[in-house]
Amino acid sequence: MTAKKAGGGKLTRSETVTVRLDPKLRYLVELAARSQRRTVSSYIEWAIEQSLQKVILFEGRSSAECDVNLAEAGADLWDVDEADRLVRLADQYPEMLTYDEQVLWKLICENGFFWRGKYDDDGDWCWTVDIRKLIWGRLREHWDLLKAVADGEEEASKLPSAVRREEPTFNPDDEIPF
Known part of the structure; x- marks a missing residue:
């Protein structure tokens, strides 16, 4: 005989908040x-x-721009992945980042491992901080480590980094195919 589940099933997960x-x-x-x-x-x-409809995140600066409230922006800002939420917020409303989020975002921006780019003439990896060039899989894979470094719990040296391209060395004894 199997044990009967207590209570009904939840359709969605919810958070508990204590309010005074x-x-x-x-x-x-x-x-x-x-x-x-x-x-x-x-x-x-x-x-x-x-009330979220009354919280204005972006006030239109011209007649062509509209005010954006938090209820409207919520669809663009929300994601089930914490890493994705941070990137979306940093990209669209960087002024809304907390200090801790700013530290984390700076770690991401300054590490070429997380960005598509190219090697320059000196063999150094160069990238532009643009979420269209973010390598989302790498960010998600290393998210816990990034947070630990940002919190001071781990050394930054533990983060992966973009590899410098080494110039191929020429060995005169190598055959040159024609």
């Missing part, structure tokens, strides 16, 4: 939730979603 509310606000939230026939948790989630 003063007694008056808590009471009003309970009343608002009742009025919408929701749980307090469901009401708070709904209220946060509504």
Whole structure:
């Protein structure tokens, strides 16, 4: 006989957040939730979603540009991979990066291993920081190490790096095919 699962299955995973509310606000939230026939948790989630439409990330500087709110930008910024989320945020709204995220982004930008590029005349790897040239697989593969280096838990020397191209050496005894 197999053990029966307790409770129903979840459709999506959710995060638990502990919030302090003063007694008056808590009471009003309970009343608002009742009025919408929701749980307090469901009401708070709904209220946060509504408030995201009022948070402006980009204010249009000309009549041709539109204000962008966080609810609209969310689809472009969200990804299930933490590494991808950081890159998207750094690319689109670098001013929103925390100090720790800035340190991590700088590590990524300064390491040619994560970027497509080319060798210069001296054999050094050159790249441009452009997310279209990011090697996403390498970033995801080394994400935990990058975070550990950014947090000071690991040495930067443990990060992979772009390899300098060595010029082929010419040996006069080698046969030259014609």
